[in-house]
Amino acid sequence: MVLEEEVQLPLDRQTVFQALNDPEILKQSIPGCEELNQLNDNEMEATVVVKFGPVKASFNSNVEIDPSQGPALFKLTGKGDAGVAGFANGGADVHLDENADGTLLKYTVNIDISGKLAQVGGRLIEGTTKRLARKFFENFESALLAKHT
Amino acid sequence: MSATAESVQERRAALKGLGTSRKRVEDARFTQGKGNYVDDIKLPDMLFGDFVRSQHAHARVKSIDTSAAIELPGVIAVLTAKDLEPLSLHWMPTLAGDKQMVLADGKVLFQGQEVAFVVAEDRYIAADAVDLVKVEYEELPVLVDPFKAELPDAPILREDIADEKEGAHGARRHPNHIFTWEQGDKAGTEAVIGEADVVAEEMVYYHRTHPCPMETCGSVASMDKVNGKLTLWGTFQAPHVVRTVASLLSGIAEHNIRVVSPDIGGGFGNKVGVYPGYVCSIVASIVTGQPVKWVEDRMENLSATAFARDYWMQGKIAATKEGKILGLWCHTTADHGAFDACADPTKYPAGFMSICTGSYDIPTAYLAVDGIYTNKAPGGVAYRCSFRVTEAAYFIERMIEVLAIKLNMDAAELRAKNFIRKDQFPYQSALGWEYDSGDYHTAWDKALDAVGYKQLRAEQAQQVEDFKAGKTRKLMGVGLCHFTEIVGAGPVKNCDILGMGMFDSCEIRIHPTGSALARLGTISQGQGHATTFAQILASEIGISADDITIEEGDTDTAPYGLGTYGSRSTPVAGAATAMAGRKIRAKAQMIAAYLLEVHDNDLEWEVDRFVVKGAPERFKTMKEIAYASYNQAIPGVEPGLEAVSYYDPPNMTYPFGAYICVMDIDVDTGEAGVRQFYALDDCGTRINPMIIEGQVHGGLTEALAIAMGQEIAYDELGNVKTGTLMDFFIPTSWETPNYQTDYTETPSPHHPIGAKGVGESPNVGGVPAFSNAVNDAFRAFGLTHTHMPHDHWRIWQTANKLGLHN
Numbered sequence: 001m002v003l004e005e006e007v008q009l010p011l012d013r014q015t016v017f018q019a020l021n022d023p024e025i026l027k028q029s030i031p032g033c034e035e036l037n038q039l040n041d042n043e044m045e046a047t048v049v050v051k052f053g054p055v056k057a058s059f060n061s062n063v064e065i066d067p068s069q070g071p072a073l074f075k076l077t078g079k080g081d082a083g084v085a086g087f088a089n090g091g092a093d094v095h096l097d098e099n100a101d102g103t104l105l106k107y108t109v110n111i112d113i114s115g116k117l118a119q120v121g122g123r124l125i126e127g128t129t130k131r132l133a134r135k136f137f138e139n140f141e142s143a144l145l146a147k148h149t
Numbered sequence: 150m151s152a153t154a155e156s157v158q159e160r161r162a163a164l165k166g167l168g169t170s171r172k173r174v175e176d177a178r179f180t181q182g183k184g185n186y187v188d189d190i191k192l193p194d195m196l197f198g199d200f201v202r203s204q205h206a207h208a209r210v211k212s213i214d215t216s217a218a219i220e221l222p223g224v225i226a227v228l229t230a231k232d233l234e235p236l237s238l239h240w241m242p243t244l245a246g247d248k249q250m251v252l253a254d255g256k257v258l259f260q261g262q263e264v265a266f267v268v269a270e271d272r273y274i275a276a277d278a279v280d281l282v283k284v285e286y287e288e289l290p291v292l293v294d295p296f297k298a299e300l301p302d303a304p305i306l307r308e309d310i311a312d313e314k315e316g317a318h319g320a321r322r323h324p325n326h327i328f329t330w331e332q333g334d335k336a337g338t339e340a341v342i343g344e345a346d347v348v349a350e351e352m353v354y355y356h357r358t359h360p361c362p363m364e365t366c367g368s369v370a371s372m373d374k375v376n377g378k379l380t381l382w383g384t385f386q387a388p389h390v391v392r393t394v395a396s397l398l399s400g401i402a403e404h405n406i407r408v409v410s411p412d413i414g415g416g417f418g419n420k421v422g423v424y425p426g427y428v429c430s431i432v433a434s435i436v437t438g439q440p441v442k443w444v445e446d447r448m449e450n451l452s453a454t455a456f457a458r459d460y461w462m463q464g465k466i467a468a469t470k471e472g473k474i475l476g477l478w479c480h481t482t483a484d485h486g487a488f489d490a491c492a493d494p495t496k497y498p499a500g501f502m503s504i505c506t507g508s509y510d511i512p513t514a515y516l517a518v519d520g521i522y523t524n525k526a527p528g529g530v531a532y533r534c535s536f537r538v539t540e541a542a543y544f545i546e547r548m549i550e551v552l553a554i555k556l557n558m559d560a561a562e563l564r565a566k567n568f569i570r571k572d573q574f575p576y577q578s579a580l581g582w583e584y585d586s587g588d589y590h591t592a593w594d595k596a597l598d599a600v601g602y603k604q605l606r607a608e609q610a611q612q613v614e615d616f617k618a619g620k621t622r623k624l625m626g627v628g629l630c631h632f633t634e635i636v637g638a639g640p641v642k643n644c645d646i647l648g649m650g651m652f653d654s655c656e657i658r659i660h661p662t663g664s665a666l667a668r669l670g671t672i673s674q675g676q677g678h679a680t681t682f683a684q685i686l687a688s689e690i691g692i693s694a695d696d697i698t699i700e701e702g703d704t705d706t707a708p709y710g711l712g713t714y715g716s717r718s719t720p721v722a723g724a725a726t727a728m729a730g731r732k733i734r735a736k737a738q739m740i741a742a743y744l745l746e747v748h749d750n751d752l753e754w755e756v757d758r759f760v761v762k763g764a765p766e767r768f769k770t771m772k773e774i775a776y777a778s779y780n781q782a783i784p785g786v787e788p789g790l791e792a793v794s795y796y797d798p799p800n801m802t803y804p805f806g807a808y809i810c811v812m813d814i815d816v817d818t819g820e821a822g823v824r825q826f827y828a829l830d831d832c833g834t835r836i837n838p839m840i841i842e843g844q845v846h847g848g849l850t851e852a853l854a855i856a857m858g859q860e861i862a863y864d865e866l867g868n869v870k871t872g873t874l875m876d877f878f879i880p881t882s883w884e885t886p887n888y889q890t891d892y893t894e895t896p897s898p899h900h901p902i903g904a905k906g907v908g909e910s911p912n913v914g915g916v917p918a919f920s921n922a923v924n925d926a927f928r929a930f931g932l933t934h935t936h937m938p939h940d941h942w943r944i945w946q947t948a949n950k951l952g953l954h955n
Contacts, residue, residue: 083280084204084280084282087205113868114205114260115204115205118864119452119873120873122864123876
């Protein structure tokens with residue numbers, strides 16, 4: 001499944017880009033994030049609880065970030081294991097464009113879900129993923145604004 | 150004398166024998182919730198098993214950590230392939246000559262595959278423990294498209310047999326290829342197709358679906374370590390076969406195994422196979438010394454136990470300009486999933502797909518079927534049909550429609566022009582079957598008259614005009630189908646399953662007071678055997694059906710039989726019942742002759758008694774004879790009145806029918822409403838018209854489900870997308886139309902009472918009728934064929950592609 005959306009943030013590009021690399025901000029922003037530990041500069045592990053319709057899944061996730069093309073592009077790939085509930089594989093490309101109002105983030109999320117989650121929640125995955133992505137940027141914005149204002 | 154004639158009629162009516170719409174004796178307990186199903190069985194100290202299943206369609210299992218699960222209070226054991234390996238039970242043979250993993254041995258090959266078996270004190274603890282088993286997987290590329298199975302970059306699924314060039318059904322040309330099965334005359338058919346005036350071609354896909362019985366599969370195993378006896382209750386459509394297989398697999402002597410099929414809440418083929426749950430519950434009971442119950446949930450049922458269909462049928466049909474069919478060619482790509490677990494007679498890896506010449510006199514034909522492995526659940530069972538007969542019927546009935554379009558001919562006329570004529574029976578088909586009997590033209594004409602076929606076509610033509618003129622947004626389709634089934638497997642000379650000949654049996658005991666007990670090798674799953682077999686017997690032995698108890702399903706008491714599927718109960722066990730009844734009557738005749746002091750030949754049978762010829766006042770009723778058989782010393786005759794018959798049918802039976810469906814389609818929403826459905830069935834002698842009608846209603850409703858929405862769909866990752874009843878279509882009373890049933894009666898010439906079987910006809914004939922109606926609605930706009938299932942979305946897409954939304 002591929003998801004493409006954009007969000008406008010009233011902050012400059014460098015600030016936004018740094019925040020995307022900041023485990024503290026990420027932890028506050030990821031919906032259902034219970035734990036997030038930085039393993040090294042580019043790797044993190046996280047525990048994220050997500051509800052897809054009737055199935056509540058706790059993902060043990062490994063996330064790798066690629067800031068090498070920053071601040072114009074932030075890349076992320078990840079793998080989540082929710083045991084008997086299923087698995088998720090995916091990634092996101094976030095393009096950061098500076099404009100008069102701050103920064104426009106255009107993101108493309110690519111995600112494959114397998115297992116019981118896909119079976120039971122198949123028809124809910126797209127909606128849930130969209131909702132989670134929006135929620136992420138809402139949280140991200142408030143975390144950033146709290147920090148920078 | 151009229152008084153006597155009346156009393157004969159009255160006595161006949163009192164028997165409630167053949168032709169009586171006797172109420173189902175089973176229903177008293179079913180309608181009161183007093184049935185006894187597998188899950189109702191509760192034994193002291195019983196444990197519960199639950200599976201850890203694969204979330205991946207194809208992956209290597211790198212490790213299984215059961216330690217956290219074992220530590221959970223109430224968990225007794227967690228079995229993995231490693232625990233089963235010393236017993237050689239980590240793999241098991243399938244009914245199709247392949248083998249299947251009982252628990253994942255190194256890799257998983259489909260989503261939902263059994264990986265570990267948790268045994269706990271109750272099912273909730275078992276379910277919690279399943280969550281605690283940690284399985285580490287390495288994902289592998291997934292193969293879901295059978296047409297990509299032999300491409301150079303295709304992943305090899307079955308590494309265990311990758312190098313084997315010979316399978317159970319001959320040569321294998323690729324590690325993902327299972328068999329090629331060929332029937333008929335290839336060169337001859339290709340020559341006919343090359344030279345014919347008209348050739349129609351189409352790819353006809355009969356999608357993957359699932360029998361989805363109301364009760365899912367399950368078993369309770371109880372190993373008594375004191376006397377060494379294993380008792381196994383389960384949802385088995387073939388309990389005797391399960392006993393033999395269990396004995397061969399476990400090494401427990403067959404007399405120490407008792408298999409019981411209690412009440413079964415629908416089977417439809419799903420409960421023919423042997424599943425890992427059965428094996429694991431047996432092993433767990435042997436290991437723990439306690440009874441172990443396993444019952445799958447709905448998602449497990451839909452995604453892991455046997456599916457049905459999934460045949461890609463490429464067809465070519467050749468005819469003269471006048472519409473006389475000359476030849477039929479078919480190549481089928483059969484998606485069998487990860488293990489070949491089809492439940493077909495051994496010599497028929499594609500079942501009776503070779504009945505695909507249908508009701509037509511087709512002089513030359515050729516059929517090839519390639520079985521292919523994919524990362525999907527195993528199965529390939531006959532879902533309310535004889536082995537692959539519904540695929541065959543759908544194929545030919547779609548090809549006839551496609552040919553009619555090519556010829557620009559009315560499809561009803563094209564059928565009538567090519568039917569096998571009544572005087573051609575017994576008819577030898579080009580693909581090797583001997584059709585026992587039929588009268589297709591009579592049935593067809595009756596069906597066309599009943600629906601007012603000509604008026605329907607006139608109305609349809611008018612509606613097309615109105616649509617084009619913008620006066621309506623609805624179209625109407627007339628779905629025709631004339632099907633011929635092949636059921637009642639089958640003659641032992643060519644039909645066996647794992648070497649076990651497909652006879653069936655009946656054992657009768659007449660009690661001294663003139664009531665009776667009959668036991669059969671079959672097992673009812675809702676068909677009403679306790680009602681109908683008593684009726685067959687009532688007519689044979691003159692004891693009221695109400696005084697006959699029918700028992701099935703307990704291998705310690707019932708005679709050996711191959712079970713109930715493929716509409717074989719009436720053709721095979723029903724014949725055995727009649728034959729056993731005749732043995733009873735033959736002995737009764739000797740006893741009556743002694744009691745009446747006449748010669749055997751001086752007696753004639755009259756409804757419920759032997760009467761001295763020419764002296765109607767001198768007779769002995771079966772009731773009197775029964776009493777005498779036990780209590781009177783009769784020279785040269787053993788006491789008692791019992792008989793056993795094992796019946797090996799000389800041929801299959803060939804029920805047929807003419808179905809017509811009138812459908813209204815909303816072009817803008819894709820909604821399809823069945824306006825009229827007429828179903829004429831010819832199942833030979835009719836045992837219980839009410840039960841036949843019930844069978845037809847049920848079968849048509851399942852046909853509606855399959856044709857109009859029901860499917861097991863996979864995404865490209867091998868996820869089952871239709872694993873719950875939210876996505877898997879089961880019609881309710883809301884979606885179910887009214888059915889109009891009718892019949893003709895052409896008895897089978899080789900069956901003792903002329904019966905042919907009916908339980909599956911409506912599914913076999915119904916699916917093409919519904920699908921043809923959808924296709925026919927768009928014929929005027931250039932549609933030749935569109936694949937099932939015809940849900941609203943797909944119908945809307947069809948309309949959209951034809952430009953009807955512009």
